[in-house]
Amino acid sequence: MSSSHQISAIRQQLDHIDHDLTKQLIARFQSIQSILHAKQGLDWPARDHGREAQILQGIQALAEQENVDPSPIVRLFKTIMQESVKLQKKARGHAPSPQTLPPSLSEALEKKSYKLASRLNHIEDSLVSVNEVVIGGDHRTVIAGPCAVESEGQIMECAAQAKQQGAHILRGGCFKPRSSPYSFQGMGVEGLKLLENAGKEYGLPVVTEVMAIDQVEVVAKHSDLLQVGARNMQNFDLLRALGKAGKPVVLKRGLMATIDEWLSSAEYVMAHGNRDVILCERGIRSFDQSTRNTLDISAVPVVKERSHLPVIVDPSHAAGKWQYILDLSRASFAVGAHGIMIEIHPKPEEALSDGPQSLKFDRFEALMLAVSPWL
Numbered sequence: 001m002s003s004s005h006q007i008s009a010i011r012q013q014l015d016h017i018d019h020d021l022t023k024q025l026i027a028r029f030q031s032i033q034s035i036l037h038a039k040q041g042l043d044w045p046a047r048d049h050g051r052e053a054q055i056l057q058g059i060q061a062l063a064e065q066e067n068v069d070p071s072p073i074v075r076l077f078k079t080i081m082q083e084s085v086k087l088q089k090k091a092r093g094h095a096p097s098p099q100t101l102p103p104s105l106s107e108a109l110e111k112k113s114y115k116l117a118s119r120l121n122h123i124e125d126s127l128v129s130v131n132e133v134v135i136g137g138d139h140r141t142v143i144a145g146p147c148a149v150e151s152e153g154q155i156m157e158c159a160a161q162a163k164q165q166g167a168h169i170l171r172g173g174c175f176k177p178r179s180s181p182y183s184f185q186g187m188g189v190e191g192l193k194l195l196e197n198a199g200k201e202y203g204l205p206v207v208t209e210v211m212a213i214d215q216v217e218v219v220a221k222h223s224d225l226l227q228v229g230a231r232n233m234q235n236f237d238l239l240r241a242l243g244k245a246g247k248p249v250v251l252k253r254g255l256m257a258t259i260d261e262w263l264s265s266a267e268y269v270m271a272h273g274n275r276d277v278i279l280c281e282r283g284i285r286s287f288d289q290s291t292r293n294t295l296d297i298s299a300v301p302v303v304k305e306r307s308h309l310p311v312i313v314d315p316s317h318a319a320g321k322w323q324y325i326l327d328l329s330r331a332s333f334a335v336g337a338h339g340i341m342i343e344i345h346p347k348p349e350e351a352l353s354d355g356p357q358s359l360k361f362d363r364f365e366a367l368m369l370a371v372s373p374w375l
């Protein structure tokens with residue numbers, strides 16, 4: 001059969017699939033209409049994060065059972081569920097979309113440098129799924145791992161400890177933004193593979209920093225969550241590229257960034273196609289040098305007021321000294337953060353970067369016990 005005939009034949013198959021898919025979606029949205037009335041009678045909210053997480057887990061498992069990458073299917077279902085929620089809200093008469101916002105709110109939204117990230121545009125908390133881990137809303141998440149991947153043994157030890165202590169995501173820098181060109185720059189792609197293997201070994205999604213556009217593809221290939229460091233918060237070309245990377249992004253606040261600048265940077269990623277953005281407060285530069293940076297703890301309630309995006313805190317980079325990190329972690333959850341990101345190391349005194357702010361494993365265990373009321 002010629003290629004053109006082959007294409008026609010496959011397109012006919014696709015037409016049949018699309019037909020069935022459309023009929024299924026019609027049936028699904030009709031069910032949504034039915035459930036909304038029942039929920040309205042019980043005064044239940046339109047959105048049910050737990051139910052959505054349950055659905056996504058089922059889809060993920062089915063895709064993996066079929067040996068298919070679940071990511072695109074999960075993203076599609078998140079869109080379907082977002083539309084389901086909008087349908088319910090519209091039916092209830094309080095869809096918060098800009099065109100139906102009261103003039104004063106519409107005008108306020110128009111004046112903002114960020115819209116997709118704005119709470120005015122999306123009343124409910126957003127959830128970001130990193131594999132099976134759900135960040136945001138009522139969920140509380142711990143990300144833990146070394147500042148940098150240094151060796152297979154080191155990252156495996158950290159992954160084991162993170163898993164054992166109940167952390168949800170493994171971190172590990174591979175491309176390191178260092179103030180000095182003479183400092184350890186990270187293990188690069190080799191480190192990515194070690195991190196990926198450690199995450200798979202212990203069933204933990206992994207997060208690592210991406211520093212440049214030409215790294216996006218390889219970092220996205222080997223990790224589940226892409227981190228934008230504080231110094232790259234306004235690297236707009238990188239933010240645009242991450243809109244198309246197909247992986248959730250954790251966006252650190254710049255050292256001297258206002259909250260609106262931070263949210264405007266999140267908007268870049270969202271406006272270019274990626275709604276899965278997590279904000280990370282990591283401390284700001286201030287006049288006082290008692291800590292490496294000054295943890296702007298007030299940023300958490302402020303950003304939650306202005307945006308629906310999940311917000312986590314990185315006490316390690318804020319404090320710069322291990323002895324403050326447990327208390328700052330408790331403060332972060334107490335003030336409403338959706339998660340914390342903690343640096344750990346088997347021997348911080350031998351760490352190639354950020355040793356002074358890395359927790360020994362016994363201290364990390366104490367921290368996890370201290371924040372357990374929120375987990």
Ligand SMILES: C=C(O[C@@H]1C=C(C(=O)O)C=C[C@H]1O)C(=O)O
Nearest residue numbers: 046047048051052080081084085
């Ligand atoms: C349908 C419901 O409402 C919403 C839409 C969902 C969906 O599209 O599957 C799931 C949970 C809710 O966020 C429900 O609560 O079950």
